[in-house]
Amino acid sequence: MISRLHDPDYNRWACQIKRTGGCRQPIHLRGKVEHYDQATGHLLHRYSTNNEPNGVLRVACKTRRASLCPACAEVYRADTYQLVRAGLVGGKGVPEAVSSHPCLFVTLTAPSFGTVHTRREKNGKVLPCHARRNAETCPHGQTMSCTNRHRADDPRLGEPLCPDCYDYDGSVLFNAISPELWRRFTLALRRRFARLNGLTVKALRGHVSIAFAKVAEYQRRGVVHFHAVIRLDGPTGPDTPPPTWATADTLAQAVHHAAAAVTAEVKPLRRVFRWGTQIDTRPITMDGDLTDQAVAAYIAKYATKAAECVGTLDRRIQPLDNLDALPIRDHARRLIAACMRLGNEPALVDLRLIHWAHMLGFRGHFSTKSRHYSTTLGALRAAREEHMRTEEITTGRLPLFEEDTVLVIAHWEYAGQGLSLGEQLLAAALTGVRLPQIGGDPQ
Ligand SMILES: [Zn+2]
Ligand SMILES: [Zn+2]
Ligand SMILES: [Zn+2]
Secondary structure, eight states: OHHHHSSHHHHHHHHHHHTTTTSSEEEEEEEEEEEETTTTTTTTEEEGGGGGGGGOOOEEEOOOTTTTOOOHHHHHHHHHHHHHHHHHHOOBOGGGGGGGGGGEEEEOOOOOOBOOOOOOEETTTEOSSBTTTTBBBTTTTSSSBBBBOOOTTOOTTTTOOOOTTHHHHHHHHHHHHHHHHHHHHHHHHHHHHHHHOOHHHHHTTTTTEEEEEEEEEEEETTTTEEEEEEEEETTTTTTOOOOTOOOOHHHHHHHHHHHHHHEEEGGGEEEEEEOOSSSEEEOOOOOOOSSSHHHHHHHHHHTTTOOGGOOSSSOOOOOOOOGGGGSSSSSHHHHHHHHHHHHHHHGGGGGGTTTTTGGOOOSSSSSSEOOTOOOOOHHHHHHHHHHHHHHHTTSSSSOOOOGGGEEEEEEEEEEEEEEHHHHHHHHHHHHHOOOOOTTTOOO
């Protein structure tokens, strides 16, 4: 910390750190950017990291995972919030009239892979976990009953009563195939909605389009389920109203039917997967029980959470990692082991289970949306970068040129990542970002 403070380049370093917005693990780049006049070939401007502190430029890591970098994950969360909200009430290029389009908040769950410890409440009282008077004993000698009233922070929640009976293979295969199950659900939903209105899918397209935004959330047992905003628009998207016969009620009917009907098969194992029986649909209104703000905040929150809330790792598992030595709970270890074992089967290579073992088999995107839902994360990012660029020009770091008369040649290489402990303290002071727990953070 002291050597950084005394470094003659401290001010420039501090400036770089401020620009990363408090990123916990900034990426170090070494390289140069040259601007040439396209007509004459003259070098107009050269920027090189040679003159930067330690010869590198520090840029934000831009992860969406809060466990890796709270500051960058916060940017991602805020962008996701804006994106989901724009699809509900307009803004960011989406007309405000979308707020009158029928819209549902839908939750699709995973099926059961065995009895797990749960916490349920009724009238404010916590119920016994899994009380059975004449509980059977499983082949491993475990009584299939648990009369505990689990606390909300009980680490056993989501873990099986008998790990040896639990279908770990099924759990990770479901995660792996769930993006396909979702895709089939959206197709089936269009078909069903068309039929309920006496139309073919093709004819429906002339009147109604259906827009989606969804996030995946890990349940404690380590399977994903999906929360989605599903909205009815007119034929060209959010800028046209849907016809009056296209109602939220009919949409809800179609959701229930489609979710119950679709299946996806892991063909080499002849295992067929479908959604769990708990399917929830709730209308989103501006002033009702479920408001646009609540939905946008909910979806954005899950966009930055990944499998590590189940107790797995927030990094890829290497083939040489000793699973027994990883600092994780046994349930997560067994899920990861199932990924590693199934991932070695030649017939299942397409599922890339080894690559996604730390995600417990799920390799889909955490938040996705259909083309017409609202603005894109890319557009929000571009708007922010444009703002940064303008700032660079006004502070004299980048020359102001006509875009199409200048040839830009850039060369960058990765030169490391992260901050030393002392630098972390300085960065926290500079950016007002909460410090990671010292000693408890592998980064
Ligand atoms: Zn970061
Ligand atoms: Zn229990
Ligand atoms: Zn058992």
